[in-house]
């Protein structure tokens with residue numbers, strides 16, 4: 001719903017509350033770079049786990065898995081640097097930039113809105129509510145399914161990567177040295193890192209479905225908001 005702060009924001013832009021500037025350029029840029037990196041990581045990770053059947057010819061003439069792993073590690077760096085940049089922007093950006101990181105869990109009305117959105121998504125409510133930032137259910141899903149999983153994938157991914165770059169490398173010092181002993185052995189880290197792939201896939205499937213569904217049904221712009229930054233509100237049906 002439009003909070004007092006949102007109304008002020010809209011009025012500061014000299015408009016009736018029809019459009020509010022929500023996602024600043026760094027958040028939008030990060031969103032799409034992050035989505036691309038994750039798509040690449042999921043595809044290449046899949047092939048690392050289930051490699052293609054053997055290649056014909058001399059082994060030394062083939063480097064296909066090497067290229068696949070190189071793409072995975074490069075996208076891994078993009079994910080890490082983007083993630084750090086996004087955390088920085090949560091401190092210096094507008095208040096919507098902090099939504100991904102902070103859940104108002106002690107606010108009872110926020111929980112009521114989470115339940116309302118759940119009913120709305122299940123087609124049990126007739127009229128959508130309007131939100132300037134993320135709706136509470138989306139915020140909860142982004143925190144639990146996206147934020148924590150991506151942090152986990154970065155930690156376990158760089159722990160595995162540090163095994164290759166070996167002792168003395170930053171990845172080994174920062175991650176491998178404590179993550180592998182914590183999980184017991186390297187194969188366990190592989191298995192948990194692999195499980196993370198499926199959590200991310202479930203998030204992306206639900207996320208894209210919800211973004212498109214809300215764009216059509218909730219009387220406010222969604223996809224174009226992540227492109228232009230502006231949330232447009234359509235008139236309510238009589």
Ligand code: HEM
Nearest residue numbers: 027035038039100133134135142146204208211222223226
């Ligand atoms: C790997 C794919 C994707 C991932 C991991 C992802 C992740 C995220 C995250 C974390 C946010 C919160 C942004 C923030 O607060 O900083 C977000 C917002 C959003 N995403 Fe994605 N996204 C992906 C793909 C897509 C695609 C393909 C679409 C378009 C169909 C899309 C549409 C949106 C929209 C519209 C929002 C803003 C929702 C709102 O205004 O409440 N995303 N996404």
Ligand code: HEM
Nearest residue numbers: 041042045046049073076153154157158160161190194197
């Ligand atoms: C959304 C993020 C990510 C996804 C979905 C993903 C997916 C995967 C999958 C499915 C595997 C195969 C695991 C197995 O069954 O053995 C894998 C392996 C691996 N990933 Fe990731 N990963 C992600 C992020 C990262 C990051 C940030 C890094 C850091 C560089 C990384 C480094 C590695 C390494 C080193 C391996 C093992 C390669 C090998 O044994 O040949 N991953 N990843």
